[in-house]
Amino acid sequence: MWVSIDSLVFGYDTVENNLKILLFQRKVEPFAGEWSLIGGLVNENENLSDAAERVLEKFTGLTNVFLEQLTAYGKADRDPGGRVVSVLYWSLVKLDDLHRDIANSHGASWFGLDELPDLVLDHGEMVRLGVSKLVENAKTHPIGFELLPEEFTLPQLKQLYDAIYGKSIDDRNFRKKILSTNLLIKTDKKDKSTSKKGAFVYRFNTEKYEELNEQGYHLDLSV
Amino acid sequence: MWVSIDSLVFGYDTVENNLKILLFQRKVEPFAGEWSLIGGLVNENENLSDAAERVLEKFTGLTNVFLEQLTAYGKADRDPGGRVVSVLYWSLVKLDDLHRDIANSHGASWFGLDELPDLVLDHGEMVRLGVSKLVENAKTHPIGFELLPEEFTLPQLKQLYDAIYGKSIDDRNFRKKILSTNLLIKTDKKDKSTSKKGAFVYRFNTEKYEELNEQGYHLDLSV
């Protein structure tokens, strides 16, 4: 029996303001030319999570990014090429031009969630699961900060959450909620790229979050 | 590479008022005589979920009970007997004398969460994960009703949630919250086994819950 991993990689396009996922055009049969999630077989002496990291690095050049297991897919007939149990991972990355180039050089590219091609095997199902998990997790985990650059503005953060939740949050309430966590560090820099007034630049206080988390703190960003 | 499933089976002891899990004393080497979760290898032509159902039926005689996948364990060296990726399931059952007997006849028995023996391999880790998942899920999914008989009283239900959350919920607030969902069906029966006055018997409206759920309803039983 073979074991593989597949990874659903989310990136946020700050220019287009939408969420994208990384897809890969298969080079070998079966299903050569069709689109699939990135993935590969797990080596005999390789930890599952290491396989996921290896595949992610191959397609994005990234290490040390958000990468977690979602679930295993194990229907006996899911892959006509043989019996393969696949463990699905999901990853959140900061999308930029470099990653686009690395992806492209491996036959992979980024697709907006509303322009996805048909996917091979049960990968469409995996995407649906991952998207619902993203929305769910956005409410209780600081995943927004994995998708944005280290430094970001509040309007940017709000737009990201708009994209995740698929609706426009009230900006005054969003601001209050996110600031009331005391988990953002305000810098004295202003980003004037989107307005005359300029928006203050913030960073997420990862250390504080992790400390609080160990003490049983639960983030709540639901709206 | 081998693929196995392990199942963390929770039962609620209505007499002792505590949560228990089903453990199995291994009969074969390696680790003969040591305690483990119930589990087994997945057959070449068997769906993962079917393997989980098969193992659960073997040890409890039960079919058609709550059984969901949690996560896969895939460290290369997790099992000294060979390379085995194990997919963990969790299950919730209505514990009664029949199940105790079936379990016992297979070398399995029920243990309170505070009296667990050391477990084989990474099964201790699995239990910790499953317990936290149970607590988490109790807030947003109607799992309490999987653990109680079809017919139950509100004081019984409150005691179960006390056991899951590990604290005593205010009974007046619990009552209001659970009744405000309109998901309980009050019968005209009274259970007088615990008081002179007797407590009304309720049933959970599964059909209504599932219908609401499809429309995007989210249960909230957090306290």
Place this chain on the structure above:
DNA sequence: GATTATAAGCGTAAACTTAACGTTTATTTT
């Protein structure tokens, strides 16, 4: 140099929810 346009940032009040605790009811036992 004054005016305008605009995104960013701040404030408030009504509606709703939660948390904490007091009271009444139905029944059996004495």
Place this chain on the structure above:
DNA sequence: AAAATAAACGTTAAGTTTACGCTTATAATC
């Protein structure tokens, strides 16, 4: 008839959420 007790019901203050109005800082334009 009175006492004991688990079950059931009720109230109020504090906190949270939602919906919306107002002010501010700056660049572009008149």
